[in-house]
Amino acid sequence: xxxxxxxxxxxxxxxxxxxxxxxxxxxxxxxxxxxxxxxxxxxxxxxxxxxxxxxxxxxxxxxxxxxxxxxxxxxxxxxxxxxxxxxxxxxxxxxxxxxxxxxxxxxxxxxxxxxxxxxxxxxxxxxxxxxxxxxxxxxxxxxxxxxxxxxxxxxxxxxxxxxxxxxxxxxxxxxxxxxxxxxxxxxxxxxxxxxxxxxxxxxxxxxxxxxxxxxxxxxxxxxxxxxxxxxxxxxxxxxxxxxxxxxxxxxxxxxxxxxxxxxxxxxxxxxxxxxxxxxxxxxxxxxxxxxxxxxxxxxxxxxxxxxxxxxxxxxxxxxxxxxxxxxxxxxxxxxxxxxxxxxxxxxxxxxxxxxxxxxxxxxxxxxxxxxxxxxxxxxxxxxxxxxxxxxxxxxxxxxxxxxxxxxxxxxxxxxxxxxxxxxxxxxxxxxxxxxxxxxxxxxxxxxxxxxxxxxxxxxxxxxxxxxxxxxxxxxxxxxxxxxxxxxxxxxxxx
Amino acid sequence: xxxxxxxxxxxxxxxxxxxxxxxxxxxxxxxxxxxxxxxxxxxxxxxxxxxxxxxxxxxxxxxxxxxxxxxxxxxxxxxxxxxxxxxxxxxxxxxxxxxxxxxxxx
Numbered sequence: 001x002x003x004x005x006x007x008x009x010x011x012x013x014x015x016x017x018x019x020x021x022x023x024x025x026x027x028x029x030x031x032x033x034x035x036x037x038x039x040x041x042x043x044x045x046x047x048x049x050x051x052x053x054x055x056x057x058x059x060x061x062x063x064x065x066x067x068x069x070x071x072x073x074x075x076x077x078x079x080x081x082x083x084x085x086x087x088x089x090x091x092x093x094x095x096x097x098x099x100x101x102x103x104x105x106x107x108x109x110x111x112x113x114x115x116x117x118x119x120x121x122x123x124x125x126x127x128x129x130x131x132x133x134x135x136x137x138x139x140x141x142x143x144x145x146x147x148x149x150x151x152x153x154x155x156x157x158x159x160x161x162x163x164x165x166x167x168x169x170x171x172x173x174x175x176x177x178x179x180x181x182x183x184x185x186x187x188x189x190x191x192x193x194x195x196x197x198x199x200x201x202x203x204x205x206x207x208x209x210x211x212x213x214x215x216x217x218x219x220x221x222x223x224x225x226x227x228x229x230x231x232x233x234x235x236x237x238x239x240x241x242x243x244x245x246x247x248x249x250x251x252x253x254x255x256x257x258x259x260x261x262x263x264x265x266x267x268x269x270x271x272x273x274x275x276x277x278x279x280x281x282x283x284x285x286x287x288x289x290x291x292x293x294x295x296x297x298x299x300x301x302x303x304x305x306x307x308x309x310x311x312x313x314x315x316x317x318x319x320x321x322x323x324x325x326x327x328x329x330x331x332x333x334x335x336x337x338x339x340x341x342x343x344x345x346x347x348x349x350x351x352x353x354x355x356x357x358x359x360x361x362x363x364x365x366x367x368x369x370x371x372x373x374x375x376x377x378x379x380x381x382x383x384x385x386x387x388x389x390x391x392x393x394x395x396x397x398x399x400x401x402x403x404x405x406x407x408x409x410x411x412x413x414x415x416x417x418x419x420x421x422x423x424x425x426x427x428x429x430x431x432x433x434x435x436x437x438x439x440x441x442x443x444x445x446x447x448x449x450x451x452x453x454x455x456x457x458x459x460x461x462x463x464x465x466x467x468x469x470x471x472x473x474x475x476x477x478x479x480x481x482x483x484x485x486x487x488x489x490x491x492x493x494x
Numbered sequence: 495x496x497x498x499x500x501x502x503x504x505x506x507x508x509x510x511x512x513x514x515x516x517x518x519x520x521x522x523x524x525x526x527x528x529x530x531x532x533x534x535x536x537x538x539x540x541x542x543x544x545x546x547x548x549x550x551x552x553x554x555x556x557x558x559x560x561x562x563x564x565x566x567x568x569x570x571x572x573x574x575x576x577x578x579x580x581x582x583x584x585x586x587x588x589x590x591x592x593x594x595x596x597x598x599x600x
Contacts, residue, residue: 100578193558207557236564237557306541317518324519326593328582337596338519346521354520358511358530359537361518375544377554382547384555416533417540433558459558 002026003485006072006166006220013060013071020053020060020071024115027073031117031164033492039139040149040159042078043086044118049073056113068247069223070113075165077156078119079126080211081200082106085116089202090124090134090152093323093348095330103200104232105169105211112227117165120155124350125320126176126204128152129422130412133352138409141184143449143488147406150180156214157184162491167224168214173205174308175402175426177212178438182401182452185440185484187221187469188214190426192459193433194239196225197232205315206237208308208430216485218439218470222250225462241460249463253470256290260468261394265301266425272404274444275451279400282441282453285475286468296393298386301428303379308427309420310363310376316353317360323348355416384432387458396464399425401438401452429456437465439473440484450484506534 001009001018012018028046035041056071081087081099083106088094102110109116123133131139131154141149142162149158156168157180170177172190181188189212196211203209213224229243262283267276287293325331325344333343349357363372390397402422412419429436434456441453453472457464477483511531515522522530576589585592 097582100574100581233566237559237561239559300547303544303547306544309537309541310544321519325584327591329584331584335594336598337594340594341519342521345519349520354522354526355530355533355537357518357520358514359534361514362506362510362534362538365514365517371545372538372541374554375548376541377556378548378552379544380555381552384558416537431558 002030002163002166004166005217006069006215007217007223009072009166010069019057020115021050021057023071024049024053024073024117027117027165030162030492034162035164037140037145037491038142038158038162038164039137040075040120040155040162040164042088042090042119042121042136042155045085045116048085049115049117052115056115067112067227069167069227071115072167073115073117073165074109075118075120075156075159075168076106076116077153077169077171078122079171079202080105080169081202082116082119085119087119088136089126090122090136091348091350091353092135093329097328101200104197104234105228106200108228114167114227120153120159120168122155123152124353125202125316126152126171126173127316127352127356129175129179129419130409131155132409132413133350135350140409141406142491143184143406146408147449148183148409150183150402150406152176153180153214157181157186157188160184160186160214160216161485161488166216167220169211169228170214171201171209171211172430173208173210173312174430175423177214178426178436178452178454179402179422181214181438183406183450185450185488186214186216187218187437187439188212189221189225189437189462189465190429190435191225191229191462192239192435194237195243195435195460195462196229197235197238199232199234203319205312206319207315208312210430216483218437218466218473219247219250221437222246222466239460244460244463246463246466249466250470253467253474255286255468255471258291258396258468259394260286260291260293261296261390261397262293263301263390263397263399264295264297265299266399270403270421270424271400272444272446274446275400275402275404278441278444278451279453282472282476283398286472289471289475294394296390296397298383298390298428300379300382300386304383304428304431305420305424307376307379307383308423308431309359310372311380311431313356313360314363314373315360317357317364320353320357352416380431383428387428387432387434391458395457396468397456399454401425401454405444405447405449405451425454434459435462435465437469439469440476442476442484443487448487506531506538
C-alpha cells in the first residue's frame, strides 16, 4: 500500500479497504526500517499521528463527510511550526523549541484530516541546495545513499522517494521544493507567491519564500495544493482570490494548441548532457500531444543568480535578527544582552547561515546599498519584464529544473558558488513571484539518476502547471510502463 | 550563468568582516574571520555584476506583489496567553521574559 499514490490511498480509505491507523502504521514501519539510512526525518510524532488517524477512522465510521485526502499521511518540513511539536528549522538555534501555535498550513492540513507523521530534515533555515547544511546531519538520496537529496527540502523529497510518506510539505525560496523533486524523481510545486499562507513559516527571505506541495504524482500535488492554499488574513501578502482549479487541471490534462516556450538562457553550458537529453525528449512528447513549441529569450536571466544572492541574504540578515536569545531558542554566554546575543548566535548558527547574514549585512550597509541591494532590485524588475514578454509568446515556459542530477555528499560543500549554481533555473520564478513545478523527465544516461522538467506559468495561473505536468507524466508513464520510482533501489522490505 | 565573466574585484578585509559580525551580533574567531573574508570576496565578485544592467531608468522591485498597506480592523482577537508566549523563553520571572542587562554602565 505504501507504494500507491495518495489519491489511491484515499480511495482505499473511502472504500473501507484499509483504515487510516493501518495506513499510518505501515508508513511508521517503513520509517523505522529505512530512516536510519535516509535520515529524512528530524522528529517522528508516532503517538500524535496514530491518535489523529484513530479519530479520523472513528468519524469516518460514523458517516462524517471527510475531505479528499482524509486519513492519508504527510511529512512536514521542519521550517513550518506545529503546536507542541519540536521545530528546529534545521538549526541548533531552535533545538528543543516547541511552538505555541500552528502555522496556517498545519491548521489547514488538520482541518482536511491529513495525518502529520513528523518533521523533515532541511538545510539550516532553508539556506542550501543539498540538505548538508542541517545542524542535525545530512539526508541521503534514496536513489543512491552517497548522494544529496537536493535542498533545502531534502528531507521532504527523500521521504517521498523512500516511501516513508506519500505527501510532503516544502518551502521554495530559490528552488527548495523543485530542485529536491528533480533529483529524487518526485513532483514539487512552488505556487504563485501569496498563494499559500506564510503564517507560521519561519522566515528566510520574505519576498521570495513560498510553501507548496510535494508528492509522487501531479494529481496528488494538486489535491495537497487545494488543501493548503487560499487567502489567509494572518499573512498580509496572501492573495485574496480563489485557489486556481488545480485538481481539475491535473485530471483533464490537454495540451492541444497550448504554446510552450523554451527559455534559451536556461540550457546549454553547465547543464549535464543526460539532463538535457531527457528535457528535449519531454518537449518532443508534448509536441506530439499537440502543443506548439516556441523558443523565447529572457536575456536578463543571466543576472538572476547574482540578484538572488544579494536579495535573499539581505532579507535573511534582517529576518534572522529575531534569534536574539531573549524570547525563545537557546541562550548561552555571560554579561550584557549584547554579549549573550553574540555568544548565542556564534554557536546557534552554522557556517552557511553566518555567511549569508554577513553578506546581507554588507549589501545593506550604507555606501554599498545602491551598488548591491539596490542594483539587485532593479535586476528583479528586468527579470519580471523578461517573463512578461515571454508569456506574451507562450502559455507556459519550460526548462530543466536543475542543471545536473544529484551530486555526491561533500562534493560541493566547500565551494559556495558551485553550490549556488544548482538553483540557476529555479531562481527566476521566485524573483518574479510566479509559479513553477518540477516533474520527473526520466533518468540521465550517464548515471541513471532522475532529472526534472520544470514548467513555469504566470501568477495565479497555477492550473497550467498541473495541466502540462499531468499530460507529460501520463505520456512518460505509458512509455516507461512503470513509475520512475520503480527503478529506485529497494530500501527496507517494502 | 557565466559567473566567470566577472570584471569587478572586491576586497573584503578581515577588519571589514569583524565590523559586519559586530553589527550582526555574531561572535567570530580569528580563523572564522580569515576564512569568511576570503569567501565573501569571491562571492561579491560573482554578484557585483548586477550593476552592469541596473540602469538609472530601471525602477527597483522590492516585492512581487503590488501591495500597499494592508489593514485589519482594530478589534480584540484571540491570541496567545502569557504562559504560552513564555513557553519557549530561555529565562522568565513573574510572567515576563528575563533578559541580561541591556543598557551599559555609562
